[in-house]
Amino acid sequence: xxxxxxxxxALLILHSIxxxxxxxxxxxxxxxxxxxxxxxxxxxxxxxxxxxxxATISHIQLLLGLxxxxxxxxxxxxxxxxxGTGLVSEHTFFRLIHIAFMAVAVxxxxxxxxxxxxxxxxxxxxRTILVWFGVALLIVLAAIxxxxxxxxxxxxxxxx
Amino acid sequence: xxxxxxxxxxxxxxLGFFEGISLIVLVFIAVPLxxxxxxxxxxxxxxxxxxxxxxxxxLVTLSAGVTYRWKFSEISWKVLLACVIPFGTFYIDKHILxxxxxxxxxxxN
Numbered sequence: 710x711x712x713x714x715x716x717x718x719a720l721l722i723l724h725s726i727x728x729x730x731x732x733x734x735x736x737x738x739x740x741x742x743x744x745x746x747x748x749x750x751x752x753x754x755x756x757x758x759x760x761x762x763x764a765t766i767s768h769i770q771l772l773l774g775l776x777x778x779x780x781x782x783x784x785x786x787x788x789x790x791x792x793g794t795g796l797v798s799e800h801t802f803f804r805l806i807h808i809a810f811m812a813v814a815v816x817x818x819x820x821x822x823x824x825x826x827x828x829x830x831x832x833x834x835x836r837t838i839l840v841w842f843g844v845a846l847l848i849v850l851a852a853i854x855x856x857x858x859x860x861x862x863x864x865x866x867x868x869x
Numbered sequence: 870x871x872x873x874x875x876x877x878x879x880x881x882x883x884l885g886f887f888e889g890i891s892l893i894v895l896v897f898i899a900v901p902l903x904x905x906x907x908x909x910x911x912x913x914x915x916x917x918x919x920x921x922x923x924x925x926x927x928l929v930t931l932s933a934g935v936t937y938r939w940k941f942s943e944i945s946w947k948v949l950l951a952c953v954i955p956f957g958t959f960y961i962d963k964h965i966l967x968x969x970x971x972x973x974x975x976x977x978n
Contacts, residue, residue, distance in 0.1 A: 823935035
């Protein structure tokens, strides 16, 4: 039981920190795609690395999240309900909404990344990344339990 | 091995290998131990590991399918089916993925 608790704590912290990497990489990839599209420059090896690393970070976040999901008490039990504050209970949010939105976002990132890799034209590569990663970013932003979210609230940073 | 990591299909093959092994350990060793010998420890360890490998395998299959324009009715469904059948990933590695990779690497894209 004790190891489970430590594991849960560790996964929470990692999942929370890695969120910032997910966001930063998505913003960066979208930013470079936008500037690349505007300037009409060639799609470089660095651009390709950004595409791949962004997708990989989101995959890691998915695996961390799923590991957390399997042992999370808030997913398992519908007890710690904060009554009448949010639109949905925390239990419902983490059991259904958060995981569904985020899984869709990861799939969108994966497809976008693979399409950008396949497409030949540099301009279309930038455009594909811009559109697919952009849609994924919107989904992610909506489904993160921000401290100001009406769905569920969690801190920006978790202390060790 | 490192060369395999550089392409989606190479990563899929590596992942298929580990996913296949984790499924075999789970189905033929861990689950019998739990239900016939009352020893659930191995399921607790291997279960989540297999779950995560399975998830990653599905994602990377999706990625490879989009990258290489696999038709779902011809290749993708077989790959996805294989990862839930014991020894399935080894079968498709030999009969589908190895030859797919050979084709891709002789003519990029």
